Amino acid sequence: MTDVRDAPKVSEAERLRRWRLVLGGGDADGTGGELSGDDVRIDAAMAAVYDHDQVRSTGRGAGRSGGLGRSAPRVARWLGDIRTYFPKPVVQVMQRDAIERLDLRQLLLEPELLESIEPDIHLVTLLVELNHLLPDETRATARQVIARVLADLEDRLTDRTRSAVRGALARANRSRRPRPGDIDWLRTVHVNLRHYQPRLGTVIPERLIGFGRRQRSLAKEVVIAVDQSGSMADSVVYASLFGAVLAQLPSLQTRLVAFDTSITDLTPVLHDPVDVLFGVQLGGGTDIAEALGYCRQLITRPNDTVLVLISDLFEGGNAELMRARVARLVRSGVTVLCLLALSDEGAPVHDRQAAADLVELGATVMSCTPDQFPAVLSDALEGD
Incomplete structure (x- = not known):
């Protein structure tokens, strides 16, 4: 000092x-x-x-x-x-x-x-909020401003996200019954060290670990459901960016849903995060249960799906139905990850009782900064 x-x-x-x-x-x-x-x-x-x-x-x-x-x-x-x-x-x-x-x-x-x-992220959220008021000539300028901010964020976060996701998928997809030519001997020996036989001077493996084989089919599904109420403005921006990044990974099927009391499926415009942001409408109420019901319809392989719910959990709809739908998703095999915020602002004001309820039901509930998100998603994709 x-x-x-x-x-x-x-x-x-x-x-x-x-x-x-x-x-x-x-x-x-x-x-x-x-x-x-x-x-x-x-x-x-x-x-x-x-x-x-x-x-x-x-x-x-x-x-x-x-x-x-x-x-x-x-x-x-x-x-x-x-x-x-x-x-x-x-x-x-x-x-x-x-x-x-x-x-x-x-x-x-x-x-x-x-x-x-x-430009900064706060200006982006303000422009998204004013979206419906922007005249055509200002809208073009606003798109350029938003694109500049998103480009800076992309430079900061994209490579880290891709690397973390690819590593998680490789680890999750390792074969437990590999062919002889696909055995990862280093990992196999490591996990079987307790089976070392001093008399024979060798390890007798109980379990074989194989290298992950490249799959032609999609390895995992990610569904991002983001609350677009006014308090979640920064989270909407970051969710749009991460959704666009994940959509570029061929091993993932990524969907992005924005919700308040209605639902907007933004998956068709994930190729352009600026279009995604102009598709949201900040403000309004919140119906998490309805959004979860919609997301459940999108899931085809529950055991290979991560549902990322980004919300402060202040439910304006049916709270009991929200909990029931989370429980049903978890029982079906879906990994439910609830982020109370996806922003640099720290832990937000949130419904603590709802958060505790979701944890009891088997969901992971936490706050997360954009820099932490790649690792958090990686852990969710890798599972147990």
Whole structure:
């Protein structure tokens, strides 16, 4: 740990400057400092968002000048300023705060403004939410913005997902009664070491392990059912991306279903995750039982199927029927994996009693980040 005494010393003038930027109060801030040069524009950029609540509640400013109003040119200039003076992660936070605090959603319907925003997953979820309001010219720009974010996520997650799934399928498909030429002697010896015969100086294998043989038929089925209520927005984005990645693997049959109180089967558009996202409608109620009933109709080989239910489990429909359908799926041999969230935000608010009930029924219930998902799915595919 670095000793604070070893930290570089800051001059009194620089210390007052930093406090002045934090407080933003002019004479009222107590620093007595004046801003000049780029600091004036930095201060105005922060004031446009973070002084808004005080101005609204007191009717007077806090000493800063700024404000975005509902002017697209003014917002565009502000976007340029924050990209000039702040690093990318800070820019994304300030954009998100501006949209939420100043209610600028209507301005996002303008393609020129949308092009100038630094895209991130939160902007993607907002565009998906506004999908039905987007005019045609903005929709084309929105697709490009979403595609950029998904491409970055794909670079981060695709190779890891493919590798984890292929490894799991290879392990799951190893033959327990291999032909002589297909015996994996290293693994066979390892699992039979307890049968070593000192008198003979050898291992007498009780069980033979074979190399996985390449199968022409599909090895596993994956059905992803994602809750598209508003609280699951990030999960919908990641589920769409992973669904598209898994659909490219020839050894898997992948289906993606989005649901609220109705059901949308997005499997036909899995080749393009942008199309998938434009096919969902965030918000609305939740009927998990109905979604499970639909998914059950899709399953042809229960023992070779993983059902990934992504939901906070707040059931707006028949909770008893939801539990009954999970129990029936588990009894039939389906591996039921319930993810309370598939996002970077950590464990969400969820129905704890419903989660405990599903665990008792034999489902696996957990929260999961996108980076963890390949390993989690791998374990589910491999089974016992």
